[in-house]
Amino acid sequence: MSGPSVEYFPSGTDALLTVSIGEMRFTSGDICILAIAVIAAALSALNLGRIAQSEGRQKRLLEVLRRDPGFCSKPLSTPQMPWYQSLGATVAATRVIGTAAQEKLLEALLAAGIKGHGHLAALLTAKLFSAILSVPLCWLVLEWRHFFVGASLIRLAMLLGAAVLGWRAPDVLLSRLAARRRTRLETGIPDALDLLVICAEAGLSLDHAIEQVSRALRSSNPEVAEEFASTAAEMRVSTLRDQAFDNLARRAGVESLRGIVAALNQSVKFGTPLSGALRAVATEMRTERMVRFEERAARLPVLLTMPLMTFILPSLMIVIGTPLALRISDMLARGP
Structure with a gap:
């Protein structure tokens, strides 16, 4: 392949600049x-x-x-949009x-x-x-x-x-x-739920429990910590706690978190014990995870059928059939 070249073709009052790279030609x-x-x-x-x-x-x-x-209540200048x-x-x-x-x-x-x-x-x-x-x-x-x-x-x-x-x-x-x-959220939610149960049994209020969970998970699971920190910030600036919990479930989009949000809303509206509701959610979540693991394990034999037929069986036939083929060819070569 030849190197790039530049050609200049004058044509009356107009001029055409062409760059050639191999078989490709580019005009101006x-x-x-x-x-x-x-x-x-x-x-x-x-x-x-x-x-x-x-x-x-x-x-x-x-x-x-x-x-x-109170940072949000301070007057701020309107910045210029990028x-x-x-x-x-x-x-x-x-x-x-x-x-x-x-x-x-x-x-x-x-x-x-x-x-x-x-x-x-x-x-x-x-x-x-x-x-x-x-x-x-x-x-x-x-x-x-x-x-x-x-x-x-x-x-x-x-x-x-x-x-x-x-x-x-x-x-x-x-x-x-x-x-x-x-x-990552689904991975960190069980830890967050266990921490919420511990904080509730320790006597912390719901606001402080959520803040404590966000601090504890900041290094191990930043995504869950960020969502709980956002919820804690909304609860500080708004009196509608159920709206803050619904926003948490909507932002995360994780099905297992909706059960936690339902338990928190139930505890806020009806005054039910928070630790008992969270323990029930934790038990249900563990049961669902075990069911999912069992379903994945049940699909393994079906998923392994094609790899076995494609890779394992031909190799096994070669290992078993090669000595037999060599013996038959040796017997045929010797004759009766």
Whole structure:
């Protein structure tokens, strides 16, 4: 493969600049499209980095609320929105994305552990740049591999499909982050439940018990600690405890946590003993986990059938049949 070369073709008053890399030739228009793609990729990477930094700011805000409950009542100056949030807010204001779709995106952000309405605007900006970037990348692949040369309608359909896939790519990333976070929450909820039972039996109030659980799990399971810290902060600034518990279940999206929330709501509304209700939830949760483990163990023989037939049985037949085949060939070679 030859190295890159630059050619300049003057043609009257116009001039054509062509860059050749092997069999690929790029005109000045192609170079402009690639430059736009590179700029869009850089802006998308910067925007995703901003989203990651904002999650750290959310955790620091929870620490401030934990130390100073009256922090929210202090007058604050309205900050200027960053450019990526302004662009996302503009996209949301155009009503290209409906209110229901925006609510779903907010729920996806909450499930992934990213909180705040400003993050919705940042997500819309990331989706926009991802869709813009996917079009020149798809065109570059088509030109590089010489796919559908001359078929303009097929190429246009593929470019539109690439834009749609680019628009959906951040949603796929969010769903994976949410699934990973949900797994970590399910892992840490039994420990949180045991700590709640211990705190309730020790005589702590519900507010102090939730705060103690958030402190105790901060190093072992930060996701559960963050959710309980958010709930404790809501309980300090609001008198509606049941609403704070419902928000906890909605943010986490874990089925086992809904039982804990139901027990907490029952204890707050009817004054039932908290430790007894939590112990009943813990017993039910352990039973459900044992049932799930038994179901997984029952599926193992079915799942192992194909690997056994594909890998184990051929090897076993070779080990058993090779000596027999050698003896038969030896007997045939010797003759009667």
